[in-house]
Amino acid sequence: MRxxxxxxxxKKYLDSEELNKIIKQxxxxxxxxxxxxxxxxxxxxxxxxxxxxxxxxxxxxxDKLDVGYIDVSLYRDDIHKRxxxxxxxxxxxxxxxxxxxxxxxxxxxxxGRTIRxxxxxxxxxxxxxxxRLVTLVNRHGRExxxxxxxxxxxxxxxxxxxxxxxxxGGEDDGIYFTNNSQIS
Amino acid sequence: MKxxxxxxxxxxxxxxxxxNMILDTAEGLKEVSTRSIKKVPALQGRTVALLFxxxxxxxxxxxxxxxxxxxxxxxxxxxxxxxxxKGETLIxxxxxxxxxxxxxxxxxxxxxxxxxxxxxxxxxxxxxxxDGCHEHPxxxxxxxxxxxxxxxxxxxxxxxxxxxxxxxxxxxSNIFGLLKLGAKVTVVGPPTLIPKSxxxxxxxxxxxxxxxxxxxxxxxxxxxxMERQGRxxxxxxxxxxxxxxxxxxxxxxxxxxxxxxHPGPINRGVEMTAEVADSKNSVILQQVSNGLACRMAVFxxxxxxxxxx
Numbered sequence: 362m363r364x365x366x367x368x369x370x371x372k373k374y375l376d377s378e379e380l381n382k383i384i385k386q387x388x389x390x391x392x393x394x395x396x397x398x399x400x401x402x403x404x405x406x407x408x409x410x411x412x413x414x415x416x417x418x419x420x421x422x423x424d425k426l427d428v429g430y431i432d433v434s435l436y437r438d439d440i441h442k443r444x445x446x447x448x449x450x451x452x453x454x455x456x457x458x459x460x461x462x463x464x465x466x467x468x469x470x471x472x473g474r475t476i477r478x479x480x481x482x483x484x485x486x487x488x489x490x491x492x493r494l495v496t497l498v499n500r501h502g503r504e505x506x507x508x509x510x511x512x513x514x515x516x517x518x519x520x521x522x523x524x525x526x527x528x529x530g531g532e533d534d535g536i537y538f539t540n541n542s543q544i545s
Numbered sequence: 546m547k548x549x550x551x552x553x554x555x556x557x558x559x560x561x562x563x564x565n566m567i568l569d570t571a572e573g574l575k576e577v578s579t580r581s582i583k584k585v586p587a588l589q590g591r592t593v594a595l596l597f598x599x600x601x602x603x604x605x606x607x608x609x610x611x612x613x614x615x616x617x618x619x620x621x622x623x624x625x626x627x628x629x630x631k632g633e634t635l636i637x638x639x640x641x642x643x644x645x646x647x648x649x650x651x652x653x654x655x656x657x658x659x660x661x662x663x664x665x666x667x668x669x670x671x672x673x674x675x676d677g678c679h680e681h682p683x684x685x686x687x688x689x690x691x692x693x694x695x696x697x698x699x700x701x702x703x704x705x706x707x708x709x710x711x712x713x714x715x716x717x718s719n720i721f722g723l724l725k726l727g728a729k730v731t732v733v734g735p736p737t738l739i740p741k742s743x744x745x746x747x748x749x750x751x752x753x754x755x756x757x758x759x760x761x762x763x764x765x766x767x768x769x770x771m772e773r774q775g776r777x778x779x780x781x782x783x784x785x786x787x788x789x790x791x792x793x794x795x796x797x798x799x800x801x802x803x804x805x806x807h808p809g810p811i812n813r814g815v816e817m818t819a820e821v822a823d824s825k826n827s828v829i830l831q832q833v834s835n836g837l838a839c840r841m842a843v844f845x846x847x848x849x850x851x852x853x854x
Contacts (some may be wrong), residue, residue, distance in 0.1 A: 432573060435585040435845075445546045445849040448566050449573025460589075485582055527607075 370540045371525070374516070377534030380526075383513040384411075387495055388418035390511045391464060395493065399462035400427035404479050406452050407468030410528040411497050415466060427461075429454030436478035436485075458487030469527045470496035473507035498524055498536060548846045555680035556721040564722055568690050571835070571842035577614055578837060582781065587845055588617035594647045596639065597620045597674070598654040603809055603833060604674055604684070608651050611840035620647070622639045628838040636666050643667050649847060652676075670847040679711050683843060684808050685718025687836040689726065691828050692763055695804050698725035706748075707733040707756050707789055708767035708816060711740050711778075714743065715767060715808045722747050733757050734789055737778035754789050758799045765806040766791055766816040782815050791817035796826065804828055 375383075391399070403412030409430055416428045430453045434440070448542075465479050480492060497513040516524060516536075523539045546562055556564065576583055593612040597605050612619050622642065639650065651672040652660050657679035664671040675681040693699050706721055710716045710732045723730050724747050731749040732739055741749055751757040758764060769785065779785045786792075791805060805817070805826045813819045822829060 435577075440587055441590075441848065443849065444549065445570070445846055446547045448569030448714040449599075449845070451573030451576050453576070481586075486580060514836070 369532040372538045372540075373535050374524075374538055375514070375536040377532070380528065380534055380536065383497065384414045385418060387497075387511055387513055388415050388422075391415070391419065391495065392422055394511075395462050395464060397423065397465055398460070398490075400429065400456060400458070401464050401466055402483070403428070403455065404465060404467040404475060405430055405432045406447075407526065408466045410414075410526070411468050411495075414502045415495070416452060427456045431454065431465075431479055431482055433475055433482055435480035436481045438474055438478070452482065452486075454486065458483060458489045460488070460490045460493045462493060463489040464493045464495055466495045468496070468523050469498045469500060470494070470507075470509050470512075471500050471502050473503045473505035476507050477505050497526060500524060547848055551847070552660070552673075553671050553682055553843050553847060554660050554664060554671065556685045556718045556725075557680065559722075559725070561725045563727055564689070566688075567686055567839065567842050567846065570846060571686070571690055571838040572694075574802045574841045574845065575835070575838040577841070578834070583614055584616055586616045587612065588612065588615035588848055590618075591648045591848060592618045592620065593648060593649045593651065593844065594620045594622065594642050595674075596642070596650055596652045596654075597626050598635075598652075598659075599675070601653055601674070603836070604653065604681075607833070607836045608672075608674060608683075608840055611837055611844055614837070615841055615844055617649075617844065620645075636662065639663050639667055641753060643669050646801050651842065672843060672847065675714055677714065678717075679714050680718045680721075681714040681716050682722075683836065683840050684715045685722045686839040686843070687832055688715070688719050688765060688806060688808065689722045690835045690839050691806065692723075692728070692752060692804060693726075694831070695828060696762060699723065702728045703731070703761040704763040704765060705731045705733050705751075705754075706729050706765045706767065707754060707791070709738045709769050709778075710734055710743060710767070711738045713767050713768045717746075717806070719765065720748055724748070730853065731757055731761065735779050754755040754791075754795065755798065758795050758803075761803070763804040763806065764791060764799070765808075768808065769812060769815055770808065782812075786815050791814060791821045793818065793820055795819055796824065802826075806832060808832070 401411045401412050419426055432450045432452050434449050463483055493510045495511045496509040499509055499512040499515040501517050525537045525539045527533050595608055649670045649671050651674050652663055654672040654676050657677035659676050660673035661669050673682055696702055706716050706719055720730050731751050732743055733751045733754050736752060744750055803826050807829050811822055
């Protein structure tokens with residue numbers, strides 16, 4: 362039987378300089394619109410690096426900045442349809458969400474299903490005054506009526522391609538289109 | 546890595562990656578029990594049946610709570626008053642329960658191998674909650690999780706398992722799991738309670754707790770299981786306590802950070818004194834809390850494994 366291998370092809374869409382500019386712009390929008398009683402929640406896994414970058418931008422511009430992380434695995438609508446592929450990383454929020462403006466932060470907004478799960482989890486954890494959504498990349502393909510309030514950039518890209526964000530503070534930082542091509 | 550095991554029958558069947566995946570998942574799930582609303586919808590619409598053919602308090606309650614925290618529906622079977630007393634076979638009873646649309650069966654039985662038999666005959670996922678002297682995988686997992694949480698690693702950690710090794714399913718599951726994760730295990734107890742063949746599992750044997758206690762990071766004191774002993778394996782409980790019980794003097798001889806464990810229920814004054822059980826070295830109550838997280842992790846992972854791949 363023939364064994365197929367896959368090669369990951371990555372095409373850079375945006376470099377690190379532009380990425381940093383977008384993060385700065387998003388942080389300004391948050392400061393202008395979200396008052397002073399807000400907290401940031403990064404949606405694991407992709408939203409973690411984005412929320413950390415936003416927190417770095419915002420840390421000297423607000424009196425107190427609460428940052429948490431949520432793992433939506435337990436709230437996903439496909440939990441009975443796919444094998445758990447990574448261990449749960451868990452939700453890590455050590456402050457109250459009551460009456461706060463909760464800003465959900467994700468890397469790529471695509472179908473909207475992850476954010477639906479994230480909203481359900483936030484509501485189970487407390488009663489925030491508002492929930493807002495920040496996404497670095499807004500891509501077409503929504504399956505639920507969910508839209509982001511603050512968008513870094515919008516990309517129209519074929520469903521077969523994945524969008525990957527690398528944001529480690531290195532030279533390779535940027536937004537990439539990735540595609541797994543089959544080779545024999 | 547994807548979780549692909551359909552059942553949890555014993556830690557012998559799991560490899561190092563699978564063990565770590567359960568422990569890591571349990572770590573992620575521990576937080577759920579600290580919330581004001583301690584419930585997540587992960588197992589909504591799933592049904593878990595608890596089939597306990599042996600008495601149990603903490604394991605049964607822990608499994609119940611784990612299923613409920615994940616929003617599963619729960620049915621419980623009580624041996625007394627069941628159709629088993631009318632002559633129905635174990636497999637017929639289990640098949641009838643499965644026919645009601647059960648997704649997972651948690652089984653405890655005094656006969657080793659019962660979970661394996663059910664796994665062969667039923668389509669649902671089977672979780673072994675203790676089968677005779679064979680294995681008690683979730684107890685093994687929670688013990689290992691507690692050690693990892695306390696010491697940060699299992700690699701090179703020296704663990705003494707003290708007591709009735711011969712009749713202990715907890716010891717066997719601990720040994721399988723700990724060795725795969727890089728810990729070193731010494732079993733300690735009277736020669737009558739340590740089968741010689743246990744050395745083949747890769748553990749050291751000691752008959753002298755006073756010597757062993759100086760060299761280990763963790764001591765896990767097992768309950769003396771009177772119900773599984775056909776004859777007396779030591780002269781008296783008093784003598785057992787004198788030679789193999791954890792007490793203040795032995796605690797003093799050990800490293801000051803010694804982790805003292807017991808799977809419960811404790812016979813205070815036999816396996817350990819009340820002073821040791823309540824000391825700052827004791828993690829017995831943490832073991833109980835961690836048991837809940839580990840059992841939630843098992844349910845969560847096995848739920849995923851019902852998908853055809």
